[in-house]
Amino acid sequence: EDQVTQSPEALRLQEGESSSLNCSYTVSGLRGLFWYRQDPGKGPEFLFTLYSAGEEKEKERLKATLTKKESFLHITAPKPEDSATYLCAVHSGNTPLVFGKGTRLSVIA
Amino acid sequence: NAGVTQTPKFQVLKTGQSMTLQCAQDMNHNSMYWYRQDPGMGLRLIYYSASEGTTDKGEVPNGYNVSRLNKREFSLRLESAAPSQTSVYFCTIGQEVPYGYTFGSGTRLTVV
Numbered sequence: 001e002d003q004v005t006q007s008p009e010a011l012r013l014q015e016g017e018s019s020s021l022n023c024s025y026t027v028s029g030l031r032g033l034f035w036y037r038q039d040p041g042k043g044p045e046f047l048f049t050l051y052s053a054g055e056e057k058e059k060e061r062l063k064a065t066l067t068k069k070e071s072f073l074h075i076t077a078p079k080p081e082d083s084a085t086y087l088c089a090v091h092s093g094n095t096p097l098v099f100g101k102g103t104r105l106s107v108i109a
Numbered sequence: 110n111a112g113v114t115q116t117p118k119f120q121v122l123k124t125g126q127s128m129t130l131q132c133a134q135d136m137n138h139n140s141m142y143w144y145r146q147d148p149g150m151g152l153r154l155i156y157y158s159a160s161e162g163t164t165d166k167g168e169v170p171n172g173y174n175v176s177r178l179n180k181r182e183f184s185l186r187l188e189s190a191a192p193s194q195t196s197v198y199f200c201t202i203g204q205e206v207p208y209g210y211t212f213g214s215g216t217r218l219t220v221v
Contacts, residue, residue, distance in 0.1 A: 034209045043113075043199055043212030044152075051206075087152070091205040096142055096167065101151035 004100035023088030132200030
């Protein structure tokens with residue numbers, strides 16, 4: 001059974017204070033690892049897909065990396081508008097995505 | 110959320126009442142999914158439909174039924190609502206790779 005664990009549950013940063021969110025996973029055969037952003041009262045929005053260990057993807061202040069056991073979402077010099085819940089999900093075999101519980105990020109000006 | 114329309118956006122039910130959550134897409138995807146999101150539990154899959162005419166159970170199907178009416182529409186029915194079904198329900202569409210799923214804006218359901 002696929003499992004996804006995200007840490008920390010909540011993270012509070014000062015504007016400009018870089019940090020990382022962690023997503024640990026256990027799957028039988030990873031076909032893709034996904035990061036989503038969710039704003040309050042809205043549905044999650046797709047950020048990245050990573051396929052294999054060593055892969056990295058960037059978008060503005062966000063960079064996602066992947067190893068064989070975990071993924072990190074690095075946030076460089078965050079701004080208040082980066083405040084949101086970040087969700088990680090995995091895909092293996094022919095099954096739908098399995099999501100972690102998310103990390104709630106608050107960036108204080 | 111462009112492409113996936115969920116109705117209603119909010120609903121309050123009394124225990125034992127029934128209702129149907131509607132989902133329609135205009136992106137021509139074969140696969141459609143229903144997830145529920147609860148504090149501390151994350152997103153959990155209720156049912157999904159890989160193509161028109163097929164449906165499969167997810168992690169938490171008890172108390173729910175689904176209908177894939179056509180390629181565009183996938184509905185979720187609560188026959189006898191219970192307080193444990195208080196949640197935010199998301200309809201999603203798409204293939205897992207390469208772009209993951211597109212989510213609707215959600216239905217916030219309260220059962221009292």
